[in-house]
Amino acid sequence: xxxxxxxxxxDVDFMIKAVHLAWIPRLLKHGNLNWKLVPDFYLRKLGGLNxxxxxxxxxxxxxxxxxxxxxxxxxxxDELKTLYNYDLGQMVLFNNREILINGxxxxxxxxxxxxxxxxxxxxxxxxQLLSYQAFKTKYKCKTNFLNYYQVTxxxxxxxxxxxxxxxxxxxxxxxFLENHSTIEFNNSTKLNLETAKVKDFYRxxxxxxxxxxxxxxxxxxxxxxxx
Numbered sequence: 001x002x003x004x005x006x007x008x009x010x011d012v013d014f015m016i017k018a019v020h021l022a023w024i025p026r027l028l029k030h031g032n033l034n035w036k037l038v039p040d041f042y043l044r045k046l047g048g049l050n051x052x053x054x055x056x057x058x059x060x061x062x063x064x065x066x067x068x069x070x071x072x073x074x075x076x077x078d079e080l081k082t083l084y085n086y087d088l089g090q091m092v093l094f095n096n097r098e099i100l101i102n103g104x105x106x107x108x109x110x111x112x113x114x115x116x117x118x119x120x121x122x123x124x125x126x127x128q129l130l131s132y133q134a135f136k137t138k139y140k141c142k143t144n145f146l147n148y149y150q151v152t153x154x155x156x157x158x159x160x161x162x163x164x165x166x167x168x169x170x171x172x173x174x175x176f177l178e179n180h181s182t183i184e185f186n187n188s189t190k191l192n193l194e195t196a197k198v199k200d201f202y203r204x205x206x207x208x209x210x211x212x213x214x215x216x217x218x219x220x221x222x223x224x225x226x227x
Contacts, residue, residue, distance in 0.1 A: 010202070011205075011206055011209075011210065014202055014205040014206050014209075015198075015202060017076040017079070017201070017205060018198045018199075018201040018202035018205065019198055020069070020072055020073040020076050021073060021076055021077060021080070021196075021198075021201040022196070022197060022198040022201060023069075023070075023073055024049065024053070024073065024077070024193055024196065025193060025194050025195060025196055025197075027039060027040075027043075027049050028049060028050055028181070028193060028194050029194075038066075038067065039066070039067070039070050042062075042063050042065065042066045042070075043066075043070075045063070045107065046094075046095050046107050047094060047095065047107050047109075047112055050180075050181070050193065051094075051112075051176055051177075052074075052095050052107075053074070053077055053183070053193070054088070054089055054092070054175065054176055054183060055089045055092050055094060055095035055096060056087075056089035056090045056092060056095070056096045056097055056098060057074070057078065057089070057095045057096070057097060057105065058078075058097035058105070059071050059074050059075045059078065061097070061104055061105050062074070079205075080185070080201070080204060080205060081185065083204075083205070083208040083209070084185035084186050084189055084204075084208065085185075085186060086183075086185050086186070088172075088175070090159060090162070091118045091119055091120065091159070091162070091163055091166055091171060092117060092118055092119075092176060093111075093116065093117065093118060093119055093121075093122075093151065093155075094106065094107040094108065094111075094112065094117070095107055098156055098159060099151075099154045099155055099156070099159070100154055101150050101151065101154050106151075108143075108151075110141055110142065110143070111139075111141060111143070114139045114140070114141055115139075116139060116141075117173055117176050118163065118166075118171055118173055118176075119155055119159060119160065119163035120163045120164075120166055120171050120173075121173075122135070122151075122152065122155075123163065123164065127164035129152050129160075132145050132148050132149070135148055181193050181194040181195075185204075189204070191204065
């Protein structure tokens, strides 16, 4: 792989991961393309690829019938989020490895359609969990008391406490909406999931891990490759 100051061997492991990750923009393209039917079918059960990638998911909970290629793709993306300490997904109710019902994360399409996405959406103005009746009045969901109790009981105390703080600070819920294509890994690193290429994913992985200066030839002006 050619770089500005010489030749640097690519990290083969990162290149394999980047090739997998480069399928994300393809899967995000709209339209009922034949090759997308299988992954789209299973990913819709998670709220779609764009949304579910931003969640605090765990690939071990994915449907066993989802082809391994797409599981690997999601695993590599989770690795990428971990490298950049992306943790906004912890506040999301759905596909959250830390919020389990019957031992598994969950996704509720009707709740999502009503704008219920984060833990904060279940809190009142005082930061307390909504009563079942208050929840029904606010969102008009066809949800029985048992379902609501299962969800609220599954939320860890630590997440609830953090959500109360985010509630007061206006958590950026819009980043989880379908039409939001850019993911912000941290304050200085953003990526457009609809246009990203193999090189973009490779750079994100490589930059975060191989951060040390590389030895090698200098250019004519004597600038070191690591500078």
